[in-house]
Amino acid sequence: MSARPAGEVRGSVRRDVALLPKAHLHLHFTGSMRHSTLVELAAEHGVHLPDALVEDWPPRLHATDERGWFRFQRLYDIARSVLQTPDDLRRLLRETAEDEAAEGSGWLEIQVDPSGYAARFGGLTPTVELMLDAVREASEATGVGIGVVIAANRTRHPLDAKTLARLALQYTDQGVVGFGLSNDERRGRAYDFEGAFRIARRGGLISAPHGGELLGPASVRECLETLHADRIGHGVRAVEDPALLEQIVQRGVTLEVCPASNVGLGVAETAADVPVRRLYEAGASIALGADDPLLFGSRLAVQYELARTEHGFSDAELADLARQSIRASMAPEDVRKRLLAGVDAWLAG
Template identity: 90%
Template sequence: MEARTVSPRPAQDRSAPDRQDGAHVALVSPRPDVALLPKAHLHLHFTGSMRHSTLVELAARHGVHLPEALVEDWPPRLHATDERGWFRFQRLYDIARSVLQTPDDLRRLLRETAEDEAAEGSGWLEIQVDPSGYAARFGGLTPTVELVLDAARTASAATGVGIGVVIAANRTRHPLDAKTLARLAVRYTDQGVVGFGLSNDERRGRAYDFEGAFRIAKRGGLLSDPHGGELLGPASVRECLETLDADRIGHGVRAVEDPRLLARIVERGVTLEVCPASNVGLGVAATAADVPVRRLFEAGASIALGADDPLLFGSRLARQYDLVRAEHGFSDVELAELARQSIRASAAPSDVRDRLLAGVDAWLPS
């Protein structure tokens, strides 16, 4: 299902009765623009953050053939709740990654991503990358990580958006590979690596198998940030919570199906990185209104809205706030609280957090 099939109601809600006598017509003040709301973006994948125009340009430059789903039919129609659908999603992602062939391509991606984040009110970004997907082209795991970190520092300096990197293991690879990545990630905690993740198809690798890698990462001072509860149900979330000692969980929306589990998440203060457009795009939810943002919020869960892969789902961070405003009736006060939750759940330095939190207060109408 295409992520853009759900259109939010206009952000500016004006009411003007039909008056013919020239009397004053009262206007309801427009609601503040969510793109101006300071926030942190904690769920964004590296290749998936690329601008569509950049994908097309780099493909032409490097002679990479793009399927119609990434050109004329963009954003692609996806439905990944079955393995065939996930294979198609992953294939499109791999094709997109193949256009990143030079260090300058990676630097451009991060610079443009940071520019887009700044335009959407994001003052802090944590971008997730599996260096094994790029290592063969950029001289190995360590040179790839160093290139990404250097590009992130340059992009941050140019845009003012703070950037942390989450190194992610791949569920479809051997757990020993994950341990190698965890040790590598710990080596760069003082250079911008802030967390350790686990991504790809939940049905092809249990969180339990990666406990050793996450133990290494946690002992090294990194946030535990695995994906869970997207394509599988509460049991997948529980493994992330209990076995991987998660600080945040990528997606996690299926936790709503188990009240005890959800209560445990709330009790432990674990943040769920909820991605409404992505959930619709992959068929996890039929519409944005079916993503259980309101139920999670009212249960007391900490939520950080995320865009996941804008390149494949066609929308970035501010759109996610527009969706919960339109489809779940979030007030401006509630949207501000979502922004605060994203900032508090981040690895941003205290001065950045304080500045962003003050900006959230200033965004609310007096």
Template identity: 80%
Template sequence: MEARLASPRHDSDRPPALDGSAASRDLAALPKAHLHLHFTGSMRHSTLVELAAAHEVHLPDALVEDWPPKLRATDERGWFRFQRLYDIARSVLRTPGDLRRLLRETAEDEAAEGSRWLEIQVDPSGYAARFGGLTPTVELVLDAAREAEAATGVGIGVVIAANRTKHPLDAKTLARLAVRYAGKGVVGFGLSNDERRGRAYDFGGAFRIARRGGLLSVPHGGELLGPTSVRECLETLSADRLGHGVRATEDPRLLAEIVERGVTLEVCPASNVSLGVAATAADVPLRTLYESGARLALGADDPLLFGSRLVRQYELARAEHGFGDAELAELARQSILGSAAPESVRTRVLAAIADWERTPTGG
């Protein structure tokens, strides 16, 4: 992790409030990194429908006529429905060509939204039975990522993620596999799924393997559970970044520790609303986190299920939290600084962000 760029922010440090002209720069043109995107969840809705037809997979109305689905995951039944829809979507990926198409289209969409670097998260165990095992699945994903990067110019790193609802020994197997491909496309090791069903401390051994192998520690935490979940990720998993982490605002001392450690929080406003973590986008504590001095990286999480991609998250920061262009540019800088992007990519993107800031409004 790099040293923090700035001290906690105060009202006097804010740019002027939005006034119609102060926030007219094109957010799709703002160079940025996308650090919180799940593999199946990155799929275009049109591609889901086409692949389902091609492979004769029946899709429920929530994924067709009623898309994007109405979701809520604050109770066990709601999370089960969310996971069931995700599993159905994953089931349309039947061939290597399907995976290659998904990654190519995802990279195309990221390029259109100003992403210069993408870290996409995948649990290979969800695909292994169809693609010949864990190792062939990872190699297929990495090869598809290289193709997508070459075709679009968007740099791509892969995060191998363990599943909280599975045994910690499975996570150790994935960590060892991830380390085999460190420096060959795999940049981090994650932990996803319902944090109420798998405590972070159960997975400490897997994360020690990953960190010793040079991978970033990027678990989910502080989404459906509160500060205790965040603290476990910090202390047991030595998190470099934290997927979501918004519940850290409930414990000021914990939030101060996050700032001190320079941990990047991957905040996903639309996802938080869709899953019931926040009632509205205005209730996501984005401004509180920013003013505390926490490093933030906005993410779309699962556009396939939540119906919005990365630029929309920046639009919400602008519209619902009053972020001016200078602050939005700072969010973009924090996203690239919290990433595993090579130094050459970081330098190029940071320079491009500065160019965006210098562009006249409306230009």
């Protein structure tokens, strides 16, 4: 296990985390939308938004029970419904890339289940091609590198996941870098989706399922052992099983930890209760993520600021977190080198 960087002298100047180069590896497509864009597109397309997405935004959520998750998913579906034209998708990706650049993110891996948009945009294949085209435009306009993680939905049939895995493999040379699994862990075991992930891995995609968010260590273990995860979305409940956590460390699996999301969904009561420090001290590779800024009200830089204020991370340790996110990414080697050099410059500045 590599040594952690030493902390700073108390009272030293704190560097701006928005200027710290980093990679963002846990961001969902609809959830990346600006709140102002949601409101504007809803008015343009005649979509009624509930108060939780307007006056009471960000919504008060608690998804650790079935009713709470249903409400979270309902709000998410309403938000998705405002994306009705190709220009809407292009706008979302352009603005997301602009926001990433402002947060210090030089590489983004955005996760999307194209099934949620296929009916509106002519089917799965046209939807994926539209999104990849929009990704290229957004990247060229902002300088932020973008990879796409095609994600299956735990609430749908595993055969649908296999279809998505085969589709994803057709675009590995056009920006698709990984295969994921999202939605409510309580409604679909990782075991059921092993076939889809086997297809994706054989084609060179990384395995990046969600696990250990709403369920405990057993969910993480399934992702690790059955889906052969390279990264695990959330994974915070692994701290409850020291042997499992050690296995994660030894395998070099990265945990995509999303502090504001964990609080927003009731996984943790406060940001201080999210086990960022415990995971870090155990030697786990961590990539901080914002998950769904549209519903949780904060983007990537805030997650680093929470690590600083709630868990006592020094600037040297924050730089270490940024390096871990970059190394766990699928960014091209030249992008990695540039971002890592930027992290060193940030820390030296």
